[in-house]
Amino acid sequence: MYRLNNRAFRILRDEAKRCSSNDEVSRIERQICMKRLEKLRHEKGEPADFDELREAVIDVYPQFSEKVLKQAVRANQPSGFFSKVKWVAILMTSAAGVLWAVNLPYPMIRWPVARSAPILLLPSFIGMDYHYKGAMNSVEQADQLVNKATSLDDIKLGAGKVKQGQHHLDNLPIWFLGYYPEAYCSLFSCTWRFTLDEFEQARRHIARMEAVVFQEENAFKSLERSEQALQVAKQEYEQAKTVQDQKKSRSSIQKEIDHLEQIPKQTLAGEQAQTKLIAYKRDFGEFTVAVIDTDNGQTGTLIEAAKVFALQAAQASQNPPHPAQKWQQVERLWTEAINRLEDIKVNEPNYLEAQKLLAQYQTNLGIVQLRRETESESKEILKQANEQIQSLIASPPSAPNQLKAEIQGVINQLKTVKPGTTGYADAQQLIASANNKLKQIQAK
Structure with missing residues (x-):
């Protein structure tokens, strides 16, 4: 290592030129000063400090700027550890930037790189591997929790797995499906291969489970609301x-029992509701039978006949939803009961008593x-x-916009199908x- 590096030498040389004139004496003074600096420049050892540099120039140029001397001393210091780290960081950042650019999800970038330097796509292959396995695992777990649920907690946990599966599927590069990353799999022994059919099947499965979760959660809300309302009505x-x-x-x-x-019935809440309905009808039977019973139990023949038709109508209307033909049958039974009372x-x-009934x-x-x-x-819709x-x-x-409009029209039409119908x-x-x-259309 030389005692005066090139950068510090140039700083001192420029200041010496500024301090000197163009006459012959000044030229000789400048040569003397430069010889001293050149000697330090070619001499090996510790970097020259402030006093040494000042001694080399101050007797020739008393007006030599101390600020420039200090600047030269700073420039004369060897590169430290942090300077090296800085350059290493710059190089690493540049490499990361290049790696990020070649892994962008654009076929015009990826295909040439995949043909000539596939190893640069290693981050993409790792991401594909991670999201593929995550999607398959999440879909399988969600299927077990949602379609074989035993409680509302299973449904909620399954809903979380459905979201995880959707997240992983959204992060799979759809345009890259079918491409087998040979360079990556030769190193890590892949046992999978992306296919469009597999991807679409997982998408459909997730969509179906989203619908099931939505229906199950709504069904449990209805069950909880009706149970609370029943207890309040009984207390009242x-x-x-x-x-x-x-x-x-x-x-x-009666209204809450109907709810x-x-x-x-295909929901878990519906199965639980059917089981609970048996107990509720037994517990609340004394309240609901009053709809067709009288207070004193003494009725005429017509009233008794009307009660028979009413009982059949009430039994036939249980466990809805029913098709329109079944409701027509119930309607005829109520009509027959009304006809008896009107006589x-x-x-x-x-x-x-007949008027009340x-x-x-x-x-x-x-x-x-x-x-x-x-x-x-609802059936017609x-x-x-x-x-x-x-x-x-x-x-x-x-x-695409016309297709989206047509699909949205169908959705709006389907939303008019009322709950409690067979087509809901x-x-x-x-x-x-x-x-x-x-x-899917918006994602394209």
Whole structure:
């Protein structure tokens, strides 16, 4: 290592030129000063310090700037550890930048690199391997938790696995499917190979489980809400002080039992609801039978006949949803019960009792008619939506925006299918599939 490096020498030389003039004496003084600096420049040893540099120039140039001397001393110091680290960091950053650029998800970049230097794509292959295995594991775990759930906790845990699986699938490079990373797999012994069919199958499986989770969570919310409302209605009935209050409570109890019957039976909450309905009907039977019973138990023949038809109608309407034909049958039974009561004349002893039952039966008939109409409308909507879906599959529009608009129209139509109808579950599945198709179109 030389005592004066080139950089410090140039700093001192420039300052000497500034301090000297162009006459002959100044030229000689400058030569003397430069010879001293050149000697230090070619002499090996420890770097010259401030005093040595000052001594070399101060007798020739008393006006020599001390600031420049200090600057030269700093420049004369050898490169330290941190300087080397800086250059190493710069080199590593540059290499990382190049590696990041060649791993960008653009085929025009990736394919040439894959052909000439596939090892540079190692980060992509590692990412593909990680997300592929993560997707397969998450889908398998979600399938076990969601489709074989035994409690709401299983459904919630399964929902988390569904999200994890979706995350991994979203991070798989779709355009790179089918490409076998030979360089990577020759080193790490891959046993997998990406295929479009496998990817699409996992996508569909995730979408179906998303729909199941959504339906199950809604079903459990309905079950919890109805159970709480039933307990409140029972407490209100037991504390009721008037006949009107009792009737109001009985109506609330029957309403919540009907809600429990409308929970889809294919859901876990629906299975639990069916089991609980048996106990609820036994516990609350004394409240619900009052709809067709009388207080004193003494009725005429017509009232007894009306009660028989009403009982059959109530039994036939249990465990909905039902097709429109079944609701028509229930409607006829309520109509027959109403016809019997309407035959009781105003001057007969049981007329007032018959009128009370008549009001209840007419209300029940109105509910059944509304359900029949809702069922028919929902079936027709589902039929039309299926026809539109088949038409889109057979001849999809070429423009993506038009295709999205057509699919959104089908979704809006399916959303009009009412809960509690036989077509509601099918409509929800079709909505989930349509939404997944929209996401795929938007991702392209």
